[in-house]
Amino acid sequence: MSTQKIPQATAKRLPIYYRYLKILNDAGKERVSSTELSDAVKVDSATIRRDFSYFGALGKRGYGYDVENLMKFFSKTLNQDHLTSVALIGVGNLGHALLNYNFHQNNNTRISAAFDVKEEIVGTIYSGIPVYQMDEMMEQIPLQQIEIAILTVPAQVAQDTVNKLVEAGVKGIMNFTPVRITVPKNVRVQNVDLTNELQTLIYFLDNYAGEEVSEEE
Numbered sequence: 001m002s003t004q005k006i007p008q009a010t011a012k013r014l015p016i017y018y019r020y021l022k023i024l025n026d027a028g029k030e031r032v033s034s035t036e037l038s039d040a041v042k043v044d045s046a047t048i049r050r051d052f053s054y055f056g057a058l059g060k061r062g063y064g065y066d067v068e069n070l071m072k073f074f075s076k077t078l079n080q081d082h083l084t085s086v087a088l089i090g091v092g093n094l095g096h097a098l099l100n101y102n103f104h105q106n107n108n109t110r111i112s113a114a115f116d117v118k119e120e121i122v123g124t125i126y127s128g129i130p131v132y133q134m135d136e137m138m139e140q141i142p143l144q145q146i147e148i149a150i151l152t153v154p155a156q157v158a159q160d161t162v163n164k165l166v167e168a169g170v171k172g173i174m175n176f177t178p179v180r181i182t183v184p185k186n187v188r189v190q191n192v193d194l195t196n197e198l199q200t201l202i203y204f205l206d207n208y209a210g211e212e213v214s215e216e217e
């Protein structure tokens with residue numbers, strides 16, 4: 001299977017497919033049809049077939065897909081064999097929740113360091129994760145080989161914090177703040193805007209109530 005450049009919508013679905021294929025594989029299941037997969041992951045089967053065709057995984061009529069092969073391929077594509085350490089900046093309401101959660105569904109991604117300015121929490125360990133003072137970032141981020149940061153600071157300090165993260169060598173930022181942050185070209189930002197998500201949901205309920213939901217983007 002080759003790794004050509006795949007559409008973003010497909011890339012976003014990969015972890016969903018991977019998680020389910022892993023469950024099947026752990027349960028000793030050898031093959032799966034796109035219809036079965038579709039029911040489990042709530043993506044229509046035409047989309048699944050198209051997504052998989054980008055990887056050259058065509059599936060055989062009457063046989064379906066080989067679970068182990070696909071799972072191994074997705075694992076490699078998603079870099080599941082390699083542990084990714086992530087930093088969290090801003091241990092407030094949202095930051096605490098994310099530290100607690102710590103992506104435990106995914107055993108190769110973990111928050112390994114948190115940073116804040118609040119004296120009372122700096123130097124403590126929260127959910128097994130040490131909280132450092134902001135001025136320790138320049139040292140800790142390269143030392144812990146962290147390339148990804150989750151940004152949960154107040155909006156007014158978001159850009160300033162991002163500048164520091166970039167200077168420390170971070171290459172990807174998951175931005176929970178409502179600020180549209182500016183980064184150099186070699187840094188990627190993923191915005192997580194809960195208000196936006198909720199507005200989209202309301203829009204769909206208002207305008208498409210009763211229609212069948214399609215996962216196509």
Ligand SMILES: NC(=O)c1ccc[n+]([C@@H]2O[C@H](COP(=O)([O-])OP(=O)(O)OC[C@H]3O[C@@H](n4cnc5c(N)ncnc54)[C@H](O)[C@@H]3O)[C@@H](O)[C@H]2O)c1
Nearest residue numbers: 090091092093094095116117118152153154155157176177
């Ligand atoms: N709470 C939510 O449900 C929610 C949801 C979506 C988005 N957000 C956004 O996430 C961000 C955090 O929200 P919150 O509710 O957790 O806020 P919060 O005030 O509870 O937490 C912010 C944390 O950032 C720290 N901080 C302040 N200045 C800092 C700096 N210069 N460097 C490092 N840390 C600093 C504070 O000490 C605090 O611990 C905000 O931008 C908010 O708009 C929050």
